[in-house]
Amino acid sequence: MTKVIVGFGTCGIAAGAEETYRALGQELGARDDGLAVARTGCIGMCYQEPLVEIRDDAWRRHLYGRVTPERVPRLVHEHLGQGKPVDEWLVWSDGGRGTESDFLTKQVRIALRNCGNIDPEEIDDYLTAGGYQSLLKVLDALDPDALISQMIESGLRGRGGAGFLTGLKWRFTRLAKGERKFVICNADEGDPGAFMDRSVLEGDPHSVLEGMAIAAHAIGAGDGYIYVRAEYPLAIHRLKIAIAQAERHGYLGDGILGTGLSFHVKLKEGAGAFVCGEETALIGSIEGRRGMPRVRPPFPAVKGLWDCPTNINNVETFANVPWIVQNGPQAFAAHGTANSKGTKVFAMAGKIRRGGLVEVPMGISIKDIVFGVCGGIKEGRKFKAVQMGGPSGGCIPSELQNTVIDYESINKTGAIMGSGGLVVMDDSTCMVEVARFFLDFTQRESCGKCTFCRVGTKRMLEVLTRITEGEGKDGDIEMLEDLAHRVKNTSLCGLGQTAPNPVLTTLKYFRSEYEAHISNRKCPAHHCSKLLTYSIADDCTGCTLCVKACPTGAIRGEKLQKHVIDGAECIACAACFKVCRAGAILRD
């Protein structure tokens, strides 16, 4: 039967999916062909939310974008009533039509294979899509060592950022001695600008549970934890449902599917500490302590949760596992580059035309993602840089847009692959300000254990703040570089070791912007308000709007005559700039 499906990820709901769902329910209820509205998780096209898909018996699919309640009657009437798709709202169809079809057709969806296709709250949907078949397969026919060999052969590397070979991590945990072993799923997605894990958990929670159960079989673990951020209430809600359903169907719990494997999964809600994404800090948090990293080795594979051997992987890593088991390691390794196999999910945000969730093969260039998949920069502005890897990463300038995406190539630029947040910046973004923003974040999130991370990041922030406020001094750049290297070299964990990266990469690629701030007291991107001076051009129509908006009375002028700003009284608040309709306020 034809299905009408509404995207119910956090993005969809925020864009009004509930209202659309209700409107569709009413409209379909008025017909008597028994059609019902279904829900699914994130389809990835967040910029077109609310999204509605109409899928017929033969799985012919039509995806409509920005389906507000007002658009519902016509959509139902024309597409369902008359069998004529509404082309002007069609964003994608499997017939290759739709205004946004590039966005989906250029992707390769492995981790996201079910996101947007199934109802995440219905285990039957997951089972119909081939779910838990991989678990069945490994329990039936793959002993742990063979399974681990397959994972190594696939080349899957940890998708949380560090990129360690997943299979090798499993082998270490398997070989470690211990009566009890644990599997932990790291869903503490703290990087600002990243939402891949949220979308996977909201759209396909069972794939993560299945991946964890397969890992449990591989290493011999009896218990698992999912450590998820409290900021993701919908992901937590759906995980709870998924765990209960999987237990009821015998895919989790004692004697899974009639075999000797017992695996129990518990949910732990984070309490808001970025550093808990670091594995030893995360373990501390589950144990009920402050989330402070400790020295490694011993690695968690040997001595982890409650001193037992523990395997920690990221959400996306686990979501890949069932697919690899089902399709074979070669199928996964067929995508990607020599050392970075498979695909990677990226959360696209910032000044990009199509923001959302994309999954692309490793080895694609930054340019292909930004322009090919995501349609380039918003409002026709100029592409300046991408920020990859969040606060641990860096800014890659547009000159390096041909850089291919794999772990090694990205590291060479000074950024890191990270968990997959990709924030695109245009020419209105000030790079010094971006560096200041990240340092503000890392100095707040530093756990305080290592002196240079605790104090050094604070001093770096002070220098950066000073520069963006027009108080920069000669020697500030050198001081930043010196501090950056010290913080990097003397911190225990990834947070401190990578915290200076945003500063170092912007200094490397955008040094002239720092110099302009310090020497000329100018912000080339026209962003840092204290460095801007305002004046009025001849285009002024004399409408007096700016005169009324100015809080200090710095603007003078008669009606219908060109106005003037008194520089001595102007506090550079930009109120005039925002109200001017003639575009006559100039800033420099």
Place this chain on the structure above:
Amino acid sequence: METIRRYDFKHMHYVGEEGRLIPLLQKAQAEDGYLTKERLFRIRDETGIPLTQIYGVATFYAQFRFKPIGKNLLRVCHGTACHVAGAKDLTEEIEAQLGVKNGETTQDDLFTIETVSCLGCCSLAPVIMIGETTHANLTPSGVKKILRKYQSGEKK
């Protein structure tokens, strides 16, 4: 509150219930809106975990508060995407509309403003979250309308 096993110093790392401190604090805060002194004492008495440790954990995590909050927690996202999309202007508008600053509660007890690092809704930036509802693609005038809905009682 549930009683949990006494903290065992000798076997500090024994696989047991001590990992429950954070869930206990979360539960206490969910019930009272913040962590009261009395609750912390009670957790100490019932679990045997030293108060210094309880306080240490509670102050470490951003989620825990020691002051009451208003009816709705209004979280303004300052993630990277929201930052470049104008989260600062949005925060200023919210603060101006409600007449209180970040971390404060309005006179009518309706809102407490809190800036957060990232709500993970980056492609619809800038966003805010009121309670568990996310509002996206906001402009200063759009946020005004949303606040009105809560103030007029249309939304709760």
